[in-house]
Amino acid sequence: MKNLKDLMTMKQEGIKISMMTAYDYPSAKQVEAAGIDIILVGDSLGMTVLGYDSTIYVTLEDMIHHGKAARRGAPDTYIVVDMPFGSVGISHDKDMQHAITLYRETKADAIKIEGAHFELIEKCKLIGIPVVSHLGLTPQSVGIMGYSVQAKSKETAEQLIQDAMAAERAGAVMLVLEAVPSDLAAHIAERLTIPVIGIGAGIETDGQVLVYHDVLQYSTERKPKFVKIYGDFRPGVEALKTYHDEVRQKRFPTEDYIYNIQVMGENND
Incomplete structure (x- = not known):
């Protein structure tokens, strides 16, 4: 199992870090078997496994439930679990209570916080909770920023650089950059000492993260530009149709799938 020291060494040595989402026992088990460095139990589970059209409906209880399942499936992988919408930005006491609960209940290695919550990151560090910061496109704020590339102007790019540096100063152990220009992501990855994981942020970040259901075509939703397909679960529907037809017909x-033990003989009452 990789720890933070291992991940820092990978950054320093230029070894790219792989991160993949997983939301339950079987997917986490597969991701661990593939040797992926980090599992992210992301609030994207709202769309991929819970059927919502946004992450904002995902609750803290949902994240705890799925985080615990992923940990059971991948006991030897570094696991990061998302703080969902509504669990941060309430009050300092409530935010900390939610962070502690999520970290403790899921047995995660770190929690992930979207947005510029630098004071919360600092407080988590003080009590021993590792935090992964998430900047750029933050899906929990999609109602304000929309689904589009972020930091496209000089001013917004400079603000993202400052926010990334502030996250590191506050004590973030890692940074996820989503949907930002590749040259900007490369610049941030070079300036920070912590690993920078990109999603739609180019190849020069320290690692990459994608969604399990996207790369395996396990979902039918339209894929973002940055998603590469590595497998195809869609034939599963045809297999299910075949099962349905065989039952009907x-x-x-058949005999191969039956227990042929005669217990109802003619003399049985």
Whole structure:
């Protein structure tokens, strides 16, 4: 299992870090078997497994439930769990209570916080909770910023640089940059000492993260530009249709799938 020291060494040595989302026991088990460096239990589970059209409906209880399942599936992988919408930005006491609960209940290695919550990151560090910061496109704020590339002007690019540096100063152990120009992401990755993981942020970040359901075509939603398809789960629907047809047509189960033990003989009452 990789720890923060290992991940820092990978950054220093130029070894790219792989991160993949996983939301339950079987997907986490697969991701660990593939040797992926980090599992992210992201609030994107709202769309991929809970059927919502946004992350904002995902609750703290949802994240705890799925985080615990992923940990059972991947006991030897570094796991990061999202703080969902509504669990931060309330009050300092409530924010800390939610962070502590999520970290403790899921047995995660770190929690992830979207947006410029630098004081919360600092307070988490003081009590021993590692925090991954998430800047750029932050889906929990999509109602304000929309789904589009961020930091496209000189001014907004400079603000993102300052925010990234502030996250590191506050004690973030890692940074996720989403949907930002590749040259800007490269510049930030070079300036920070902590690993910078990109999603739609080019190849010069210290690592990459994608969504399990996207790369395997396990979902039918339209894929963002930055998603590359590595597998195809869609034939599963055809397999299910075949099962349905065989049941209807009395072609399943055949003798190969039956326990042929005679317990209802003629003399049985």
